[in-house]
Amino acid sequence: MFTDEMRREIEEAQLPELTRQQLLSALEGKEMTNEQFRQIMDRVHAEFRSTRIEPLEAVGVIAAQSIGEPGTQMTMRTFHYAGVAEINVTLGLPRLIEIMDARKEPSTPTMTIYLSPEYNNDRDRARMVSWQIEAAPLHEFGDITTDMESMQVLVHVNEAVLAKRKISMDVIAETAQKKIRERRHYRDFDAEVNAGEHVVVFTPKDQEKYQNLFQLAEHVRNVIVQGIDDIERVVVRKESGEYILYTEGSNLKDVFEVAGVDTTRTRTNNISEIAQVLGIEAARNAIMAEALSTLGEQGIKVDVRHIMLVADMMCMDGEVKQIGRHGIAGEKESVLSRAAFEVTVNHLLDAAVANEVDELNGVTENVIVGQPIQLGTGDVKLIAKPRT
């Protein structure tokens, strides 16, 4: 029998949390003798000791190979439908490269927005949150006509849409004006609200040219009056008992300010945005999660520890650095190592002027001068004394 005594022993054992949990769940309710339990515990301890990493192991190279090698097996197909058929996400090798490049913006930014409990079990309430997020241009709120005779752009706001989207006429008119001026940098116009007839009238200041009128009409049509500018589309989906919003486009900061968003679970695939809004530790976790899911989606098994090491290396200095010339590889201390990577000549010329010194600690430097590298067996400084 699995006794409480055994349970206590497992709980107090010098083992990682994960292993203890696995032991408890594996042994729960199992028939076993004391002897068998002893045997299990002894073997678990022995295996735990044997799986420790050895000092001087070249973990960096192993991590790099473990991520680089399966790259050849990955597909190039850029677009895939990740869960939601409606939203395109870059996957496969291009996405992996994107993560390692630490791009400011991914080629297909998306967010997965979780909702707080009051909103996440009702489709209509979830929809309400999505209207606060999805960028809605003015033309979705009613017909827009261009009156060439009186040089006006008329917006006939649809009452039903207003009611559905829970927004008032005044707010629309105001944000439209503000956004056209500030976001679209078009200033030469006036606007007037006719509340009774549900019409907003826009008139260009310069009445001489039709060109102005058409330009204004274009701005009026496309100005975003509700939602967050960067988020072009929101799809509401029910997943494991709750409603979740998937978006095309990403803006973590603004989404966090929308009522009803669960800020603890909501995530984006834009890593630099996470670094800005939530800090470097969050960015590290995001790199790990994104890389792991990109590889996992292709059915490639890679240990987390490798990805963790890459993520730690990228975030080492408190900002997300690229793997490559403009990041980690380009900022190494060693001149020879940098010269051997890319832009050889410039590194050498600059090193001369700055009187740089190469201490020959790294791998490439020692390969270049032809002596053992300081890793693994090459780093053991033990020398046997010959018997005389």
Place this chain on the structure above:
Amino acid sequence: MPSPKRIGKIKFGLLSPKEIRTMSVRKIIWADTYDDDGFPYPQGLMDLALGVIDPGLRCKTCDQKAADCPGHFGHIELAKPVIHVGYTRLIRKLLRVTCRACGRLLLSPDEIQKVSIIAEDELGGDFLTEKDIKKERSCPHCGEQQLKVNFEKPTTFSEVLLEDGKKNEHKLTPADIRARLERIPDSDLRLLGINPDVARPEWTILTVLPVPPVTMRPSIILENGQRSEDDLTHKLVDIIRINQRFKENQDAGAPQLIIEDLWELLQYHVTTYLDNEVAGCPPARHRSGRPLKTLSQRLKGKDGRFRGSLSGKRVNFSARTVISPNPNLSVTEVGVPLSIAVEMTVPVRVTSHNLEEMRALVLRGPERRSLKDPCGANYVIRPDNRRLRLGGDNLETIAESLEPGYTVERQLRDGDIVLFNRQPSLHRMSIMAHRIKVMDGKTFRLNPAVCPPYNADFDGDEMNLHVPQTEEARAEAAILVAVQENILSPRFGGPIIGGIHDHISGIFMLTHDLRWFTKSEVIYLLKFFDFDHLPEPGRTEEDGTPKWSNKQVFSMILPDGLNMVFRASSCINCDECRYTDCERDAFVRIIDGQLQTGTVDKKSIGAFDGAILNRIIRQYGMDRASRFIDDLTRLSIRGIMIDGFSFGIDDEDLSKTEYGQIDDELSKAKDDVDRRIRIFQEGQLEPMPGRTPEETLEMQIMQVLGKARDRTGEIAGRHLGLGNSAVLMAVSGARGSMLNLTQMAGCIGQQSVRGERIMRGYEERTLPHFQRGDRGADSHGFILHSYKGGLNPTEFFFHAIGGREGLVDTAVRTSQSGYLQRRLINALQDLKVAYDGTVRTTMGRIIQFEYGEDGTDPMKGSFGDPVDVKGLVESVLKEEV
């Protein structure tokens, strides 16, 4: 061997004109190289003081022969200073931040203070830059009004003078610039990140040019006896010619215009000598029109000095040939052709203990005609480092003279450890240490089970073999690099070596369901397996003949005391598992090293999965595991030979009923597509949120056709059972999938480009065989025939389109992922686990406080977990967890 000296560090700095003159052994003044007798001109570019390249001649400086003389620098005194192209940006910066009269930094001490405080706050930017200096100002030290300095590529500087509102450009000669740079005080330079002790800025303006030693630019003698000079020599000839002409003109007092022209010409030649790919400067060309390869070009790029010669080195003691399979070899072995074994050697030091053995080796000499001949030796190295080639009649004399202190280079023989490699070497398992087995033939032989880590196949692949030459190297090879130490992949902590293809089909056929074998059959199966006696027969026939079950036979190769329970790859995840009563025999149960139920297949012994293999490694160690792989590969090959295994065109045949069903299914799908198109054309199609009706229609069509294809597969699969080789391979996981069978027997299905149906082509249609605007299935690449049935011409064309995309994809992918890997390696290569368990760079900087947050080695851990709890508990309790 003398203990190797370690290079401590390398300092970088600029050469001052003084240093250049000091290290020079000869002032070079003649542009010519050799005289009519083929003898170098004194004070010419090939002066004997600069080193020698011709054998027989001695260097005038060090009096050594060509092989030993390292070469010595000479120098050219330039008539006027010229700019070093690599430093134009530095010069520009210095001219802009310093005063044109007094040479001091254009900042008052207070401003310097302020700027350097700001700079310290931000990481990295600790030196002054151009941006810190305001434009158009006067010097805070002497009050001189500053002028704007313009720079024009590649090497022209000029000052902009404002005279009566007119802009007037005044060119700065290198001499002017050098004078200005000389005035910059040392203290100001330090603020700019320049160390004046080793790099005074005026040294970037060359007054003396070092002439590299001849050894660095050897001339080659062509077959016709003509000398062909190195590109660098050509360039130096140009420089000296212009320099001489310049000097003559200068001395003769030539007009300013001519002087300026010559100066510019000299600048051009020096510029291209240093870098022949400068923007805004036509590259200097060889007579044939090929651009010259000058100093920068020698260092740059993949085949340059750094990446091509210093980071990647060529080696001796290596061999390369085609590989072929041999399942009777152990995975730890490699078959080496005799012709290679006699050519490659291992040095053995003669001691008093092995003297006689070594004598025998020497006496046998280099000849070795057949495999049966014992191995001989090719060279003997005397204590004075003289190398003697063995052969002919010197064998006996040399053998006689052999004594401790000599080294014998003996040929390879069975059991020698060698490194075996296949490019691209993407991970560490691409190089593993094998034991040699000398064989007939001309190819390297290896057990097919080691193919996955090398990613090798036998369609003409070649592999490399290296023979370690020192005792340390052999020890490391045997302990760290050996195949059995690399069965587990550090990528995911599972076995990467294991059964492939026929191993899996064979073991599947052998262990599937229950079969009974007679004694002779059992012995045939276990022919290569080392065992003392057969187990008790599982049953006895009525006539008294003992029979052994197939599971008993497999259990023979399992270690005793192995316990495990799992589901095979042929498990289809039924809603309710029937455990040991599984009708597909997919529930594997091994108790005390006896396979009780279940079929052994990919999940148990395949590379990348190998559950049994994984358990054996953890419980019994790597050596037992490699023995298990050897036994397994031999047993499975025997197993497959009992029944035989083949696949032919007939195996794709279905009966009339199935063909009828498939036709029905496909025509139904076509009707469905037509119906949806009609709905779309009538404008009745309800678009999916955020999609246009067209996109929605496309998605629906793809879905309908995909389903139809799958259903034809089901029909085919129902007809073809495990008796069909393709089904057997797909089910056991040996090769291929049911999708491949579907395409062969049922229907190939939709061809796609970028995940969409094929849309491109002529006006509004893919091919002229279709109506314009047709959205139907077959006009956009749906192939309703099977590979067996054959494609019609339009289908064939679409198939080629889809196939082409795959080819392009692979080509692009290899280059992209190769670059990604290079960058990753470069970024992470210096990381190691320190003795305290932290991960540090070789400079000592901490990256992680504990490796992977729990200090577990991903290779030794079980698929990411520190301890394989499930496996351990199962093996102790002997039941599924």
